Amino acid sequence: MNQANDAKDALASQLKETIKYLGATLGETIEAELGSDWLARIEQVRHDGRHSSRGEQQSTERLAHTISSLDNQSLLTIGRAFAQFLNLANIAEQEFNSKAQEDQSLSQYFTDLLNAQNQSAKKEDILRAIETLDIDMVLTAHPTEVTRRTLIHKHRALASQLQLLHNPNLTSVEQRKVKARIGDLIAQAWHTEEIRSVRPTPVDEARWGYSVIESSLWEAVPDFLRDLDDLLQTKFDSQLPLDAKPVQFSSWMGGDRDGNPFVTSSVTQEVLLRARRRAAKLFLQDLNELYVELSMNACNQSVRELVGDVKEPYRALLKPLVKKLEKTREGRVPYKQWLQSNDELLNPLILCYQSLLECGMQVIANGALLNTIRRAHAFGIHLLKLDIRQDSQRHADVFSELTRYLGLGDYNQWSEEDKQAFLLRELGSRRPLIPKNWTPSEEVKEVLDTCRVIAKHGRAGFGIYIISMASEPSDVLAVQLLLKESGVDWPMPVAPLFETLDDLNNSPDVMNALLSIDWYRGYINGRQYVMIGYSDSAKDAGSLAAGWAQYSSQEALVKIAEKQNITLTLFHGRGGTIGRGGLPAKAAIHSQPPGSLAGGFRVTEQGETIRYKFGMPQLAKRSLSLYASAVVEAITSPPPEPKQRWRELITQMAELGCENYRKTVRYDEEFVPYFRVATPEQELGKLPLGSRPAKRKPSGGIESLRAIPWIFAWAQTRLVLPSWLGVMRAIEAVNTEDNQADVQQMIEQWPFFASRLSMLDMVFKKADPAISEAYDKRLVPDKLAHFGKALREELTQSMQSLLSITGHEHMMEDDPLGRDSMNIRAGYLQPLHYLQIELLDRVRKAESAGQEGEDVQTLERAMMVAITGIAVGIRNTG
Template sequence: MNKALVEQLKENVKYFGATLGETIKDELGNDWLEKIEQIRHDGRHSSKGESESTERLSASLAELDNKSLLTIARAFAQFLNLANIAEQEFNIALNQNATLDNQLNNLHLDIDAVKDKSAVLEAIDKLHIDLVLTAHPTEVTRRTNIHKHRELANQLQKLNGKGLSDVESRAAKQRIADLISQAWHTEEIRSVRPTPVDEARWGFSVIENSLWEAVPDFLRDLEDYLQHNYSKDLPHDAKPVQISSWMGGDRDGNPFVTAKVTQEVLLRARRRAAKLFLEDLNKLYIELSMNDCNDYLRELVGDAREPYRAILRPLIQKLELTFEGRSDESEWIQCNSELQQPLLDCYRSLVDCGMKVISNGALLDTIRRSHCFGINLLKLDVRQDSQRHTDVLSELTQYLDMGDYAQWSEEKKQRFLLEELQSKRPLIPTHWTPSDEVQEVLDTCNVIANNSQAGFGIYIISMASEASDVLAVQLLLQEAGVDWPMPVAPLFETLDDLNNSPEVMDKLLNIDWYLNYIQGQQYVMIGYSDSAKDAGSIAAGWAQYQAQEALVAITDKKSLKLTLFHGRGGTIGRGGLPAKAAIHSQPPGSLDGGFRVTEQGETIRYKFGMPQLAKRSLSLYTTAVLEAMLLPPPEPKPQWREIIGEMANKGRDNYRHTVRKDPDFVPYFRVATPEQELGKLPLGSRPAKRNPKGGIESLRAIPWIFAWAQTRLVLPSWLGVMRAIDEVNSAENQQTVQQMIEQWPFFASRLSMLDMVFQKADPKVSEAYDKRLVPDSLAHFGEALRNELSASMQSLLQITGHEHMMEDDPNARNSMQIRAGYLQPLHYLQIELLDRIRKAEASSYKDDDKAVLERAMMVAITGIAIGMRNTG
């Protein structure tokens, strides 16, 4: 740990906090500032276990009226936001020397003895990292405040830099005070839920404000490494990184994502891309004023005195028409080649005329952006539940008097689908009037047919369980007129679906028509959220591993390229892991077809929200993927498989016994967490439940995780896991288990995940929620859970030989400790609010009082999520 930087981080947090304090004092007066400071002081000592401070903190909050609680909630949520900004700057400073070149050179030293240069070059050539921005409702911070936070980070970076004059320092501090005041006087909670289009626009902003700059900078670093170590240039069309999105395309369980929304998002993406390329082209137009050109360019421009400007001018005009969006769409830029060819012509001419230094400047960055982003900005995935496709075919076959498709056997479904896929006549009658739900699915397929292939990624089928689920989508796409082979990826997400996935894919890949359709590449999505919710984290993790392993073997036999798409969340309970640990915990060979992964909610901002952070994240992914390709993790030994299999089975049984079988679980969950209140928080466009009338089983994985994180019990991430490990880690197995920890990244990563979870867990905070909110009849349940949590924490320390949590990652441990004092008041404030809200619902509270309470609750929920650095 860099002690100087850690001290700087602490000073930055204090400085931000003091500046916020001055802002609050200016508005509310010194008495309010002293009150907040006393609560902060008690919170800090309470987080260290001082019972007197805890009692004083709870009593202080109980004395405040509803509006005052809202003010306190806002103050501490703002404190935590500012702490996060300070930590972002800390991470950038900490990793200044962790350049891509340094990381890859260190990697090269490791592999030099066993791999030759051609292997490294081949791995880099195969490198393909596809980051899929998702619209899951985990981003709790409004876009308007994200802008202020980014500017704050810039000013802090300036302030911490060397060589700043007194005048410049005062100006930076003044700007910081200005921005903090702006944030304090701005509503931190959205008044209404964002629409899917709003979410897509947020995704576009991440590209515009960060990735647009970070991607070419990252590629320059990669090329520098290749030139320095291998005397190789990175090809102009190299695309080791691709940006995709679910925002506006993920309609699974979200009735607000319609065909019209998808069409609007596609058009908005094109216009945003046009805007960004227009800015690039206008700068190039100013710079490329030279008159020397090669013969080819001269033929194109005739006697134009400034040939490069002459080539760029028509392109700029097309981009202007596209960005304005007012002209006929046929006048817009239509394909990537229209953008790329003039740029390449300029590049080659400059090289031919001895101006390579110019060609390798801003022009090369724009060429590389054209390959990464293109005129569509990103590739939009479409996701839909398998049942919706079944419903279309069921309604259609009944209309055609063919019977009910939904009731047919799998064999009959496949036979029908293959016959229709190879038929030359249309299946869907012209005058058929389907139900609204069926029409919506058909309309989505029509949107795909009516837009460019370049604007789409893949079609994902949720809850896929049979080969017919994949064939059904391909038939519907064909009927809509999609004349290109859109990749269709089954998503295997429950424990049963993961276990059955090899059999399903084996059957699918034995269909000759299908093999011809996919043209040598198969996509499969692995679900992390629902499998963990279904069976607990260790059972889900082992099922995911085995499924990937089997799928790699199946596709290898068929000589197919397999791209596994990892539906990881930001949190541990949804499959979240640091990039390197996540990548190295996968089976050997699973990265050969590329690495595709979801980036969700607040993790997008923490990893890609600023150009420096985005570039660092891209470098981390690259190094980890290359290392895993060149030095794949070992295949698990038979005894490892036996032991982890037994742990997984016991973990599944432990988890399900509590979550599914204990009659007290659901009643306890409802009262001990703010699960009910979460539904009122306008986080994302999706409903909190797939089925609004359903119970715990229909709750989405995100609010399921979110609710437990709020109370610091973080139950889904650890429940039953260490108990299962302890049961299997008997005297005769201990040596093998230690071997698994030391030699098998998959198993080591399971323990690393628990280490992070337990650092964030706090049994005492959970107990405080129970004391105030849980009836005596259910008190035993929470106590039993906390006993298991405490025992699990001790057990993990014992098996790892550590003295405390996060011993191997002192920076992460320090990060949580810095936040602890600010988080503690929010937890006790939330407890007070939950008690008042629930009493208000059972009494005759005025609507105004309820509104204030609910807003205070939303701010408290948001603040805790910010402080925990994760929501769902």
């Protein structure tokens, strides 16, 4: 144990030295461009920032004074320097995590599981859970990824160089070469524009998703599957089937049109075609390698019959596939000449594999060829399965316009019973419902065109169709009728998304009603998907009430599925932040209700969290191992069902938490004015974060603000209000002397409740009342100053309350690595916060005075750099 701790301490020391080295290299780059005076100024700001973050008032005052005395261009330079410092710190930490967790192999996870004390799971149960693993990672680009793709590429290259630098066998010559390359990459990043000039399009976002697969997951997935196969062979005397697909990847990029007018049917079509071409490119690289390697002559009869009497049968067998992949990659031939199905890709590969086995060449069969077969099953010719998401009202509007055209009345005005009767009648009819000569509005045509794109590309290219703001069975039936009328001749899974507090609470009734419809039961063929929304529910009711509603609805849905003999797959729409349901993977999985993983595990991975979990092959492999072991453990050793007393107490807490939260956010007239001036919410609209607008409705108020900018704005000022507001006060109110023993039992024995407190622990480490107060002093008018003061008082009281209930002395006591990580970045974040305060004041004054011109543009660019830098430093944007 001491040796392991010594190794971790050595790595931690190496991390600090690496960050120091990278910072010094950046300093050299800045000095080369701007001179030694500028470097000295930046060093002074860095020094004051570090001491200010530790609470030294004199350093804080000097930091604020230095920044307020700078001109606009100098503010931009300071912002760029510290944003770059934080990027470099994150890269160093990512490489450190990759190295520190090398010993956390899949085999180690399962060895721990098998050896765990009080392990009730039998070995056969664990084996069965491994064999039925079904994990679907859905890559999304809401997006919260603030870093440009060109910089991400440089950051990946830099991480690779750090890995080389830390190789103990590196010669002095090789070390100089690596350091020169590191200096080159840091200089490239410094001289590259870090802020996008225009918003990325949905196609740009999809291309970013493809690059994650190409640069990381393409290697990580077969490596992970080899580990899983080795585990089965060594621990369970079993083997991973050739067609096993325990993990797969889906995407929302180019398919999520909920409130995003830029995701159109033509965009979806383009994204699907680009994915096909990128998949062809990647498989062609594999096939060209196999073409070189598979030069042997011996083959079985099946291969010989196909290729005839040739000296190199495997090359002859693969050559037509290579030609087909080349045509698909180029995309210059008619679509029908592209590779059309996964079978076209897999069949020649499997024939080669079986022949090699039969001819005694197992080592060759299980080399690069097996990797390609594994990739073909995991990614396929579509690379990613594309989900489609649309708001329920858009579907209803199609039928409203259509029924009025047909003289049947207005569908939107009908009762739920009448809607269901109409939809079921048309679903059972063989005649077309939509007249050929009908010319619908542009909005309706767009919905229909999307369904026709689905029909054109077929089952293999798509995941599921998600209906946001689903509240009635007719919302689901409407989509199924639209798909039928558009020529979709296969039962595409349709998932209602329950996201508001009311929708979550009503979800069992909706699903019970839906599953009681005979036609619907036949359509789903025993498999139902339901998506649970975390973002909007937390924004609606606060994190505690939302969390309990999510748990309760899942628990009820699991019981309904068991009663109806339906396989239920719950799809978790989590974000990276606490206010959007974010949790470490294992904690998130183990906090789910018992039985909720029986139908597989499907979860969104979004924005910057994709890069942190899957941005490097080693990290991606570890993330997949962590997910797999956590799912197996949760299935074989499920958390306990909450005791009735626990239910009573958490229900009281949730009700009080919702009341506390809404009293401030919904019902206090001063809240919105305070929010608008105390945070950079208005300025966020100018940041070209992603393709989606910040609001669902451009004319809407706070209620229409998306969950991401809502969370993002509060994180920028370190008040992180949505993640904690009202929670600890509710828990304190219930944690009376009579209830303390039960509450303590909930902490110790119920993962759901323990995870709530663990999330708050992380939130409170990121929160900083002093920084929030600094924003208020400069930006908030005197008549609203009391509002922020009251919020900070509750924040401080909540922090003390959490420490008291957990018995800890400090935040994140149980996660020293995470705590150290935040402490390292704190000193670099401090200057950016004071910079942002200064910039917000100047930008708003310039706008009020109607100023324009180059000086104002510099201010706005500096503002974007500060927002981006703080997001990078906190490592949670939305």
